[in-house]
Amino acid sequence: MSIYRYILFPSLLFSIIFGANNYLWPTNASNSITTVFGDIRPFRYHTGIDIRTYGINGLDIYAIEDGHISRIAVSASGYGKVVYIKMNDGNTSIYAHLDRFNEKLELVKEQLQRQCDCFSIDHIFSENQYPIKRGDIIGYTGDSGSLSGPHIHFEIRNRKGEPFNPLLTNYTLKDNISPVPEKLIITNLDKTSYINGLPKIAEFEIERISDTDYVVNNIISVSGEIGISLEIYDKMDEQPFNFGLYNIKLEIDNVIIFQAEYNHINFNEGYKVYSERDYSKYNFERKKIYSLYKKNNYKPSSFIQNIPIKKISFEDRSYHKCKITASDYNGNQIQVNFDLLSTKNKNTIIDITNKQNGFLVESNDEKLKSINIYLINELDEKIIFNDLRIDTLSSTSYFVQNSKVLLNTLALEPIYKDGGRGPIQYHKIKFDDTVLQGKIKLIDNERGTSFEFEENNFSSKQPVLGLTLDGKLYRYPLYKCSIRGYISQMFYPLELRGLTKASIFYLDSTIHQFSIEINSNVSIPGFPLILNDKLITLKSVNNQKKYSSFDESNHDDSFLYIQSYPDKNLIDEMDIIYGPFLIGPQSVPLKNEFELFYENQENYANLGIFKYDVYNKKWKFSDNEKEGTKIKTKIKTGGIYSIIKDNQPPIISKKIPNIGSTYRHDHFSMLQYEIKDDLCGIKNENSIEVLLDEKKIIVEYNTYRNMVFHKLKEPLNLGTHTIEVMVRDNCNNINKIKGDFYIK
Ligand SMILES: [Zn+2]
DSSP states (O other): OOOOOOOOOOOOOOSSOTTTOOOOOSBSSOSOEEEOTTOEETTEEOOSEEEEOTTOOOOEEEOSSSEEEEEEEEOSSTTOSEEEEEETTSOEEEEESEEEEOHHHHHHHHHHHHHHTSSOEEEEOOTTTSEEOTTOEEEEEOOTTOSSSSEEEEEEEOTTSOEEOGGGTTOOOOOOOOOEEEEEEEEEOSTTOEETTBSSOEEEEOEESSSSEEEOOSOEEEESEEEEEEEEEBOOTTOOOOBOOSEEEEEETTEEEEEEEOSBOOGGGGGGHHHHBOHHHHHHHOOOEEEOSOOSSBOOOTTBOSSOOOOEEOOSOSEEEEEEEEEOTTOOEEEEEEEEEEOOOOOOOOEEEEETTEEEEEOOOTTEEEEEEEEEOSSOTTOEEOOOOEEEEETTEEEEEOOOSOOOEEEEEEEETTSOBOOOEEEESSOOOOOOOEEEEEEEOSSOEEEEEEESSOOOSOEEEEEEETTEEEEEEOEEOSSSEEEOOOBOGGGGTTEEEEEEEETTOSSOSEEEEOEEEEEOTTSOOEEEETTEEEEEOSSOOOOOBSOSOOOOOEEEEEEEOOOHHHHTTOOEEEEEEEEEOOSSOOSSOEEEEEEOTTOOSSEEEEEEETTTTEEEEEEOEEETTEEEEEESSOEEEEEEEOOOOOEEEEEESOTTOEEOGGGOOEEEEEEEOSSSOOOOGGGEEEEETTEEEOOEEETTTTEEEEEOSSOOOSEEEEEEEEEEOTTOOEEEEEEEEEEO
């Protein structure tokens, strides 16, 4: 194994002494959690634990230790209503998403809101202003600022302001269940990387031996630099959630290659989450995958323990025992064992001859141990038939008897004497005139880009990839990676400079069958980049974050591209002004922040730049900041974008008071409205204005429930009152209601 670089991190010093705390559990809501510390969140790590409130608001929240209230804040997003307590031991405990503060803090909040004439506040208390005792009620559970409903986000920070795992204190949770691994994933990381003979990421099923032992059954052949990842979830007693781990470790040949332990994190390390977890699986499928390898130049986060981070690349043509150990905080531990075989790619030719009552399958590759032969459905690879009547003539020749099974394709998997497997080959039993048709897709990897081609019908012909680079056409081989699928080698960003077109040729033809136009550029951090595509411009943001570099290896350039994306399913019923278009890479996050501009030549009104949320299957408003005749948004990731016109004003419903209605004065203590806007959405509380008797009132905005509230200090006088509610969405559509209501 080649050693990439040894870096020894100083061992972590905690400002708390383990076991020395005797913190009170912060609530009577429950003793269970829904999310652990260090779990993945979009572009950050989860910095606390989420305590379960079973959908209920208004349960007690207690100070966990003596100290003083050091800060409170109110906001429609983020932590919502939140209390910070600086405790006598120097740590700070934080209680977020409250429904309301305790009475005394509510008064402080109201005073601060009156002072600023606003809803959002953020206030620091001096040390002696508001002392608090362990067990004092500081507020009540709620869903303010929450995206997922009622819960307490509870966080403890050390003296340096760094959040640490609250379970490192005296807290314990009921958890006797071990984590459950789902899939092993091997990623090709450079041009020479092949996994079971293909330059393509591969997933492997994991077999359970016992509650704690798992294996991958077949030996995996690898060459070049690879990355190893594991999809795994922890379970806790009586809880339905998929939790994150506390510790994960990869050993190869008894040497620790990678280890993470979720103890503490600094807030400025959030961006590293996608270096240590899989972005695309999380973003598109909400799967949680731990990446146990070095992806890029970033210095690993505080979660990565004091071990050398090695490049996983073998040159010895031998077997390597791999073991992944994973555990939860209670020490419930599992291990996954698998073998990698460092190998040179074998190119096995298998000949198939049609005979009267079957097929003769032959090869003269001496490295072959056997050929795994079965029938497969060309349109659905999950449908297979592996109970064929086969006469074994020798280890490399077989007679396959005709079968009555209505599957049209023979699949042939070479199995070698060394235990490795080669790419599956396919043979159509009955040839029909297939129309050559298919789709070309770009596959983004951490370090480069590959081209995938999928035929609509398996043609049995050999396609070739054509790339038009700086006006010249180059041809490259394609590898068969599934019954209708082909993959190219990986290209590094600079190799694709000047790419304008990707085409598919067939070996017996000089004219291309299909092609896609690609507008592209290569982005190098620190160098400004502009990519124009008709009315769209992509521009690197000047004040790019200076990420701390881990070493000098160059993986920080990336291949950036824009392609049209005419998917009818995404367009339906939308007033799409421009697009959809695809900005790539989309499977890995962008290495810089970019601004995306749309040149609004037609001077349309009520526009927004939208990104398609693949997981939730809906368009999400990104932004529409005006700059001259353009609108723009900042983007951190590629994906499918569109310019959409929204003419629908927000909907105001569940109105109390309703215009024209009469209310009993002793039953009327709160104004409330439900405010919804489907497409553009509502930015924040400043987009909502409520006037009671022509005087502006401060309303609370709860984004999770789409509600605005205002509690009356004093009952309203008997008689006629006026109410005016005005809401503006992000695309400048306004809904306004105004009129009288009566109190009797
Ligand atoms: Zn949380």
